[in-house]
Amino acid sequence: MIALRRLGAMVATLVISSFVIFGGMYAAPGDPVSFLIGNPENMTPERIAAVRAEYHLDLSFISQYLIWAKDLLQGDFGSSMVYQQPVTDLLGTRLPVTLSLVTYAAVLFIVIGVFLGVLSALRRGTAVDALITGVTTFATSIPNFVVAVVLISVFAVKLRWFAVSGPGEGFFGRIHHLTLPAIALALGAIAVVSRVTRQTMVEQQTLDHVEAARSYGLSSRKTVLRHVLRNSLGPVITMCGLILAGMLAGTVVVESVFGLNGIGSLLVEAINTHDFPVVQAILLYMVIAYMVVTILVDLIYPLLDARVLAGSES
Amino acid sequence: MTVDLTTPVLTATSIRRRHEWPFYLSAGVLALAVIAAVFAPLISPYSPSETDFSAIWQPAGGAHWLGTDQLGRDLLSRIIYGARPSLLGAIALLAIATVLGVAIGITAAWHRGWVDTALSRVTDVMFAFPGLLFVVLVIAVFDRGQLTSVLGMALAYAPAIAKFTRSIALEEITRPYVDAYRLQGVGGLVLCVRYLLPNLLPTLVGYLVVLFGEGLMSLASLNFLGFGSQPPSSEWGLMVEEGRTGVIQGIVGPALVPGLTIALVVVATNVLGVRLSDKLAVRR
Numbered sequence: 001m002i003a004l005r006r007l008g009a010m011v012a013t014l015v016i017s018s019f020v021i022f023g024g025m026y027a028a029p030g031d032p033v034s035f036l037i038g039n040p041e042n043m044t045p046e047r048i049a050a051v052r053a054e055y056h057l058d059l060s061f062i063s064q065y066l067i068w069a070k071d072l073l074q075g076d077f078g079s080s081m082v083y084q085q086p087v088t089d090l091l092g093t094r095l096p097v098t099l100s101l102v103t104y105a106a107v108l109f110i111v112i113g114v115f116l117g118v119l120s121a122l123r124r125g126t127a128v129d130a131l132i133t134g135v136t137t138f139a140t141s142i143p144n145f146v147v148a149v150v151l152i153s154v155f156a157v158k159l160r161w162f163a164v165s166g167p168g169e170g171f172f173g174r175i176h177h178l179t180l181p182a183i184a185l186a187l188g189a190i191a192v193v194s195r196v197t198r199q200t201m202v203e204q205q206t207l208d209h210v211e212a213a214r215s216y217g218l219s220s221r222k223t224v225l226r227h228v229l230r231n232s233l234g235p236v237i238t239m240c241g242l243i244l245a246g247m248l249a250g251t252v253v254v255e256s257v258f259g260l261n262g263i264g265s266l267l268v269e270a271i272n273t274h275d276f277p278v279v280q281a282i283l284l285y286m287v288i289a290y291m292v293v294t295i296l297v298d299l300i301y302p303l304l305d306a307r308v309l310a311g312s313e314s
Numbered sequence: 315m316t317v318d319l320t321t322p323v324l325t326a327t328s329i330r331r332r333h334e335w336p337f338y339l340s341a342g343v344l345a346l347a348v349i350a351a352v353f354a355p356l357i358s359p360y361s362p363s364e365t366d367f368s369a370i371w372q373p374a375g376g377a378h379w380l381g382t383d384q385l386g387r388d389l390l391s392r393i394i395y396g397a398r399p400s401l402l403g404a405i406a407l408l409a410i411a412t413v414l415g416v417a418i419g420i421t422a423a424w425h426r427g428w429v430d431t432a433l434s435r436v437t438d439v440m441f442a443f444p445g446l447l448f449v450v451l452v453i454a455v456f457d458r459g460q461l462t463s464v465l466g467m468a469l470a471y472a473p474a475i476a477k478f479t480r481s482i483a484l485e486e487i488t489r490p491y492v493d494a495y496r497l498q499g500v501g502g503l504v505l506c507v508r509y510l511l512p513n514l515l516p517t518l519v520g521y522l523v524v525l526f527g528e529g530l531m532s533l534a535s536l537n538f539l540g541f542g543s544q545p546p547s548s549e550w551g552l553m554v555e556e557g558r559t560g561v562i563q564g565i566v567g568p569a570l571v572p573g574l575t576i577a578l579v580v581v582a583t584n585v586l587g588v589r590l591s592d593k594l595a596v597r598r
Binding site: 020141252253270286 | 446447450451452453454455456457458527531534535538539540541551554557558561562563564566569570573574576577580581584585
């Protein structure tokens with residue numbers, strides 16, 4: 001039931017956002033014909049008429065939207081005005097870079113973030129805790145393009161450990177090349193995840209069942225692993241999911257700094273060249289990616305916390 | 315994405331008192347930034363656009379305290395002048411987003427019923443998007459520029475403010491003084507603006523200060539991508555972008571100086587915001 005309602009909401013959001021995205025491009029100032037033809041010398045009346053017919057520019061707004069939406073449902077995102085090739089092919093060649101970058105960053109922020117959070121929760125009130133809290137507060141306040149520039153200037157230019165730009169060849173080459181971008185992308189997320197982990201763990205530690213476990217004489221390691229950490233997983237996983245969802249749409253800056261030819265840098269390029277079909281497709285991809293991840297999190301959550309499942313059935 | 319920084323990590327009063335110095339330090343940093351913006355022509359040693367090809371990429375020290383960039387322009391002067399578009403942009407963005415968000419939030423909380431449902435649905439849909447998408451859409455449609463980037467960002471921030479305002483307004487409306495005014499025949503609009511809003515302000519201010527830092531950061535990112543202010547502006551994000559050409563050759567000053575300036579100002583606003591929301595919300 002819950003899943004059905006979520007699905008309905010998702011479809012509604014998709015329809016609305018596709019409408020907004022299409023409407024925005026439709027309302028954009030400037031005649032699309034001039035972008036499509038490009039060279040002003042080719043602006044003959046016959047050519048203009050041909051282009052208008054090809055892109056259905058003479059139809060009303062609603063019929064244009066419906067044609068566009070029908071093509072979308074059939075997996076046809078139109079073709080790029082600049083590259084003269086189907087947008088799906090273009091996205092297909094760019095997606096792997098973005099996805100591997102996001103995956104790498106996700107591994108980093110989940111592992112390091114949870115580790116730091118657990119560490120500072122267990123050492124609460126000590127210098128370690130204060131250090132972690134202080135550093136993570138600072139880390140959320142630095143824009144990721146500044147982090148990226150600092151990383152490049154220290155590790156790529158001064159120390160020469162990493163390449164300045166490019167996605168790298170082969171599996172290990174890619175990991176090597178994506179290390180700095182992934183760190184730049186993950187830094188803020190590490191801070192947020194460690195803070196959420198710390199907070200939920202500190203709350204959990206004072207609960208009765210933890211006190212009880214401790215008074216039975218359960219070793220503190222087992223208490224933490226079985227009771228505190230396990231019960232803290234819910235909020236932590238929700239947060240990680242939200243961050244991951246945002247990241248799928250948030251690689252624009254990092255990709256541009258490190259010269260990675262992924263979805264984000266394609267978006268910047270497409271905006272600069274007024275390549276509207278590409279902009280539309282990428283915006284839609286980002287909306288879909290964001291929604292899919294958040295819905296996955298919602299579906300996983302009851303598996304971790306039986307109370308939510310029981311609550312939704314009653 | 316908006317991260318909730320309003321919940322203080324340490325709440326015990328004793329711990330708070332010992333940590334009072336970051337608050338004053340941050341206030342000092344922000345005051346300095348504002349002074350730089352207001353009195354830029356008086357305090358900057360050079361003109362921000364004055365090129366000097368005999369002094370390209372000078373290191374810090376000597377005649378140029380922070381060094382020079384790829385055109386021999388004095389970095390310190392550019393940072394000082396850059397405070398204007400950087401701070402003004404963030405202020406404008408926050409002002410527009412606040413007016414929109416607070417209006418929507420209070421209206422939804424006041425009317426309840428279908429108005430609330432409709433407004434909440436709209437903000438939820440907007441909230442569900444990563445903020446950047448809105449801005450990108452606005453910029454793709456209306457072309458780049460300072461105005462479009464600020465407006466787009468304001469649209470992206472408004473839903474978060476609306477959501478926050480609605481939640482605190484719902485709580486405030488249940489208080490007896492609201493009913494008392496209503497019984498006296500005070501109209502809804504007057505009541506909301508004159509009596510309800512001032513009581514929401516203390517809670518709102520801390521949140522808004524933190525959002526200011528975030529907005530400054532997002533705007534700088536947009537400028538860095540080339541979607542906002544255009545050269546010869548010395549907006550800080552744009553300065554980082556222009557300084558990147560030097561980084562590859564090992565000259566880091568022109569990119570790092572504005573980058574660290576942004577970080578410093580944002581850290582200061584965050585410290586200030588968290589502290590203010592602690593201090594002002596103490597009544598609750």
